Amino acid sequence: MNISERIILTTEEETAIDRWSHGKSIPLRLVKRAQIIQLSAQGVFNHDIAQRLNISRPTVQLWRERFLALRLSGLEKDAPRPGRIPRITQKKVTAIVNATLHTTPSDATHWSTRSMAKAQGVSAASVRRIWKQYNLKPHLVKNFKLSRDKHFLEKLYDVVGLYLNPPDKSIVFCVDEKSQMQALERSQLILPLRPGIPxxxxxxxxxxxTTTLFAALNMLDGNVIGDCMPKFRHQEFIRFLQIINVKTPPELDLHLIVDNYATHKHKSVIKWLERHPLFHLHLTPTSSSWLNLVERWFSEITCKRIRRGSFENI
Incomplete structure (x- = not known):
């Protein structure tokens, strides 16, 4: 016959056990556990405790062991349980993930929950749950473009260096033009937002x-020098450089971050820059307009002012 380890209570434990075993507002399960420990500490055998409390001997033994291992905290919380056995095995989950990442259906460019469910013999809800767990979104596609500029690193360091450590006695401008801005007047009034309806x-x-917005964003304070012109040739760009020249202190160097658009490198522009030595052009790498902070400003204008607007004139 196995003899259970003796339970000895401290004064604090004895007080808590007594309160739990007689408490009227204590959950019944905690009352039973406290009574098991209280009787065990009094030397009552397991089978006698089981008979008195109308429970099984394994239950008595379980809570004796839990108390010996965790003391009072072991009685207050249930032991962790394994839960329901998953109906989809990990092997099947792995197969669904691998199929999503490395294959496509014969009749489509990407998997849907229904087509994957049919191919794997599971429900569409299971596929949806697995995709959510592994953050897989086969229906989405985003664009990217790699720069093939041979001097990519050199230009990158140059532009980032201006952002992080601008030269003394100078202003760094992020310059670009937003072309083909259309003044679109909607044929009917825009319907306002309503609950449940955009x-x-x-x-x-x-x-x-249409018009072209030329903008020079001051990198340090966010102020913008801007002007709209009907075209975006080198003639308009030079005219905008002259506007910048007039609106900035004559004693400061001006460093302009621009992209590789041909207008910015036109021979007439180069000659103008030679006559204005305070101007310094810094080209971003090709296909890397994201380096130019003014692009973020253009995005703000588009989202907040243009996209949902209705305009009767330029």
């Missing part, structure tokens, strides 16, 4: 012309 606008519109 703001809506018509597909058809009247075009009242």
């Amino acid at each position: 703001s809506r606008q018509t597909h058809d519109y009247v075009r009242h012309g």
